[in-house]
Amino acid sequence: MTIIELIKLIKPIPELFIGIHNIFCLEAFINGWHYRDTKEDVKASILYKEFYEWLRKRYNMRDSRGWANILYYKFETEEKALDEFFILFNIFYHCCPLKINNCSLK
16 A cells, blocks of 8 residues: 555545544554555655655745644644645645556545
8 A cells, every 4th residue: 555545545534544633643643654664665755755845835834844744834723734634635646747556536
């Protein structure tokens, strides 16, 4: 399973996976999922590098906040930041030439 497939799985009902509707719960879940087996190629750079850099450019962020902290900073609540994560990741995925295993977030 790639990170895109994981996000697609979580998106409809995040609370089934992360318990609380919160951007930092999602971040912790994804980090734990990713680091469970660092040898598996889950295409994590899409989230940790490409999406992160895309967010930094989109919001003109020059500090070292991670992707979850950028969203929290911009949307001011953990719940709203989570909602916006799925919207923005979808926009990012469809506007950038990053197609992994023909996954779609629709």
